[in-house]
Amino acid sequence: MMRIINVRSVARAAAVMALTMLALGARAELMIQITEGRVDAVPIAVVPFAGAADAPENISDIVRADLHRSGQFKTLEPGDMLSRPTSADQLSFRDFRVLNQEYVVVGSMQKTDSGAYEVRYGLYDVAREKQLITESYRPPASQLRDVAHAISDRIYEELTGIQGAFSTKILYVTFNRGTQNPYQLQYADADGARVRTIVRSREPIMSPSWSPDGSKIAYVSFEKDGLPKIYVHDLASAQRRVVAQYKGINGAPAWSPDGQRLAVTLSKGGNPDIYSLDLNSGALEQLTDHYGIDTEPRWMPDGEHLVFTSSRSGGPQIYELDINDKSTRRVSFEGAYNARPDVTPDGRYLVYVHRRNGSFHVGVQDLQRGTFDIVTKTDMDESPSVAPNGSMIIYGTQYRGTGVLQAVSIDGRVKVELPSKEGEVREPAWSPFL
Amino acid sequence: MRSFINPFLAVILAGLLAACSSTPTEEDTSSTDTMGQNTQTTPTTPVERPKPSKPETSSIPLTAENFHNHPSNYDGTTDTRVIYFAFDSNTVPAAAFETLRAHAKYLKENPNAKVRLEGHADERGTREYNVALSERRSEAVQKFLRVQGVSASQLETVAYGEEKPAAFGHTEMDWAKNRRVVLNYTAGRP
Numbered sequence: 235m236m237r238i239i240n241v242r243s244v245a246r247a248a249a250v251m252a253l254t255m256l257a258l259g260a261r262a263e264l265m266i267q268i269t270e271g272r273v274d275a276v277p278i279a280v281v282p283f284a285g286a287a288d289a290p291e292n293i294s295d296i297v298r299a300d301l302h303r304s305g306q307f308k309t310l311e312p313g314d315m316l317s318r319p320t321s322a323d324q325l326s327f328r329d330f331r332v333l334n335q336e337y338v339v340v341g342s343m344q345k346t347d348s349g350a351y352e353v354r355y356g357l358y359d360v361a362r363e364k365q366l367i368t369e370s371y372r373p374p375a376s377q378l379r380d381v382a383h384a385i386s387d388r389i390y391e392e393l394t395g396i397q398g399a400f401s402t403k404i405l406y407v408t409f410n411r412g413t414q415n416p417y418q419l420q421y422a423d424a425d426g427a428r429v430r431t432i433v434r435s436r437e438p439i440m441s442p443s444w445s446p447d448g449s450k451i452a453y454v455s456f457e458k459d460g461l462p463k464i465y466v467h468d469l470a471s472a473q474r475r476v477v478a479q480y481k482g483i484n485g486a487p488a489w490s491p492d493g494q495r496l497a498v499t500l501s502k503g504g505n506p507d508i509y510s511l512d513l514n515s516g517a518l519e520q521l522t523d524h525y526g527i528d529t530e531p532r533w534m535p536d537g538e539h540l541v542f543t544s545s546r547s548g549g550p551q552i553y554e555l556d557i558n559d560k561s562t563r564r565v566s567f568e569g570a571y572n573a574r575p576d577v578t579p580d581g582r583y584l585v586y587v588h589r590r591n592g593s594f595h596v597g598v599q600d601l602q603r604g605t606f607d608i609v610t611k612t613d614m615d616e617s618p619s620v621a622p623n624g625s626m627i628i629y630g631t632q633y634r635g636t637g638v639l640q641a642v643s644i645d646g647r648v649k650v651e652l653p654s655k656e657g658e659v660r661e662p663a664w665s666p667f668l
Numbered sequence: 669m670r671s672f673i674n675p676f677l678a679v680i681l682a683g684l685l686a687a688c689s690s691t692p693t694e695e696d697t698s699s700t701d702t703m704g705q706n707t708q709t710t711p712t713t714p715v716e717r718p719k720p721s722k723p724e725t726s727s728i729p730l731t732a733e734n735f736h737n738h739p740s741n742y743d744g745t746t747d748t749r750v751i752y753f754a755f756d757s758n759t760v761p762a763a764a765f766e767t768l769r770a771h772a773k774y775l776k777e778n779p780n781a782k783v784r785l786e787g788h789a790d791e792r793g794t795r796e797y798n799v800a801l802s803e804r805r806s807e808a809v810q811k812f813l814r815v816q817g818v819s820a821s822q823l824e825t826v827a828y829g830e831e832k833p834a835a836f837g838h839t840e841m842d843w844a845k846n847r848r849v850v851l852n853y854t855a856g857r858p
């Protein structure tokens with residue numbers, strides 16, 4: 235009955251990881267804590283898998299943490315379980331029904347003679363006593379975490395109807411004052427594990443951005459001569475090239491949905507304007523021309539429009555640009571400071587930094603209904619980035635005077651903290667589906 | 669899960685506290701403390717009062733609001749390499765004019781000298797927008813020096829936004845210290 239699944243995305247993500255094992259120095263590991271969950275979170279019991287405690291990665295613990303962190307689920311602690319079945323024939327639904335569990339996950343992981351692991355699990359509906367998923371995987375030890383996140387994705391999609399984003403990565407900048415290379419560009423799994431350093435520098439690194447296929451990143455680095463340059467960096471090969479080093483600002487790169495162009499901010503024309511840079515030909519097209527500040531562009535999913543920050547009305551506000559006729563229209567109207575927009579994959583919501591009473595929060599504007607809501611309670615928020623399934627926003631803020639990452643659901647009902655063990659963490663960029 | 673995280677948080681907090689205690693604290697604005705009384709008590713028979721060791725400029729209380737225009741930040745020579753700015757402003761403060769004229773004079777007399785004008789912003793607001801704001805500050809200083817007759821080829825601007833703070837705290841005074849343009853001589857340093 236078991237299906238052997240060859241999940242391509244898992245293999246690809248693992249390949250990217252394996253090839254980008256760069257210098258692994260001090261790692262600012264991210265830790266994750268839910269600070270606010272939904273009252274209607276779905277109760278689910280992920281029973282410890284047979285053999286999990288002896289394996290290099292405990293898959294059932296990872297899956298339980300993934301589901302918990304989404305805020306959509308209330309996970310049962312193993313210590314509170316009445317029984318701990320590890321296969322379908324051991325499963326007594328009654329033991330979970332009396333604990334008001336709606337779903338239960340049971341499974342096992344066993345080392346095979348070849349050194350790979352045989353991972354099997356099933357998802358069951360407790361009330362209907364029905365099997366919803368059963369799968370098996372045969373990953374090498376190095377891919378156990380990928381399999382755990384793939385299982386979380388599968389369960390999440392089965393129960394919410396939304397594609398899971400547990401197999402994605404977060405790209406971010408760290409700052410450790412007083413070290414030789416205080417600025418580092420790193421990425422990690424969406425749960426904060428497996429930190430990889432991509433670039434380290436004495437000079438600032440800023441504005442990391444993913445290509446739409448997740449194979450490349452763009453960022454601003456002031457390394458070597460202290461002047462800003464925009465780099466495009468291939469994660470698998472670690473090859474990179476400078477794509478913009480004009481006089482003045484070279485900033486805010488944002489990849490077009492087709493992966494062919496970068497929207498960038500350049501001040502070579504005398505003040506900051508937005509340009510489109512063709513990555514194949516190197517051709518540059520000026521998209522805005524205003525004496526005010528135009529910066530922080532993001533592409534709308536249609537690839538025909540950009541949203542960006544502009545000071546053309548005084549303080550910063552969000553504008554939308556049609557790249558064909560270069561017409562602009564103002565989008566944000568609430569308050570005197572709105573900046574650094576991001577957009578949900580369906581194009582429905584804009585997410586940006588909004589100042590209210592001197593504090594900076596993440597706000598969500600519903601472009602369909604025309605509503606605007608502040609979704610964070612923290613007050614030095616910046617750099618919001620939307621998950622590829624549109625469920626969560628990760629952003630930078632301050633906790634006790636140091637930069638940390640936090641995540642919040644689009645509706646503001648789930649809040650997750652990702653404090654760093656050392657140094658500042660800032661400018662998170664959530665990867666596309668990998 | 670929660671039981672795993674609390675010890676971690678404790679470690680983080682301990683780390684933070686350690687970091688704070690080793691951080692140099694703000695300079696004391698000691699000159700401001702007793703100033704009020706001193707000026708009030710004017711003795712009727714003045715008998716050779718010692719001259720104040722510091723110029724009278726130090727008697728103006730140094731606050732986050734006047735930090736950018738405070739005479740104590742500018743000595744009128746090329747020794748001063750940092751120009752400060754008011755919140756949300758790219759206006760060169762009057763107190764810095766004499767200092768900038770000294771730099772202009774030096775640059776004109778030393779055509780080989782080159783200076784990089786490094787603009788900075790405080791941490792409030794978004795990062796790339798702050799880069800743009802800080803560029804306006806370095807351009808304001810550039811314009812001042814150009815008007816004094818300095819050759820464009822001796823001047824270069826770079827905008828760092830909030831990425832390279834001078835003060836690492838999060839108070840109004842820290843922000844005042846970070847809104848600045850640094851004159852960084854890349855050749856022919858005075």
